[in-house]
Amino acid sequence: MPEIVEQAGNAAMNLPEWIVAVGYGQLLIVIGSLAIPYVLQWRKQVAGLRPLTRQVFWTYAGYIWSTNLFFAIISILLPHELLGKSALAMAVCLFIALYWAARVVIQFTYFDRSDAPQGWFYQVAEAMLVLLFVTFTCVYGYAVWHNGNAIT
Numbered sequence: 001m002p003e004i005v006e007q008a009g010n011a012a013m014n015l016p017e018w019i020v021a022v023g024y025g026q027l028l029i030v031i032g033s034l035a036i037p038y039v040l041q042w043r044k045q046v047a048g049l050r051p052l053t054r055q056v057f058w059t060y061a062g063y064i065w066s067t068n069l070f071f072a073i074i075s076i077l078l079p080h081e082l083l084g085k086s087a088l089a090m091a092v093c094l095f096i097a098l099y100w101a102a103r104v105v106i107q108f109t110y111f112d113r114s115d116a117p118q119g120w121f122y123q124v125a126e127a128m129l130v131l132l133f134v135t136f137t138c139v140y141g142y143a144v145w146h147n148g149n150a151i152t
Contacts, residue, residue: 023075
């Protein structure tokens with residue numbers, strides 16, 4: 001039992017490094033997502049939409065991309081502030097954890113992947129993305145617990 005407590009203590013000491021690591025993971029998502037419009041042929045797919053609907057689509061895509069970029073930046077540059085044991089730190093980490101948890105749920109309950117690109121490359125890419133989303137959820141979830149534990 002003392003070994004488990006010691007391992008848990010080591011995980012807490014390494015939490016800033018985990019936050020930075022998932023920040024870089026999110027940065028990879030941001031960079032990789034620049035290829036999504038090309039791979040899924042967004043321009044061709046949205047060309048038939050009414051102009052306002054097309055504009056809203058691109059706006060939402062930009063908001064999601066910017067949110068992911070912001071999560072990466074604050075995680076890489078401000079990991080100690082995200083673990084600051086304050087209500088704000090806990091709230092931000094909770095938001096990020098719920099954001100990525102929702103992304104995992106959406107992946108398996110909403111997306112119709114029957115028309116997705118086929119082949120081993122895309123299967124591996126999807127598996128890696130889901131693994132990243134789950135890792136993000138767990139790390140920020142642990143940060144919520146860390147911050148909440150300190151507040152009480």
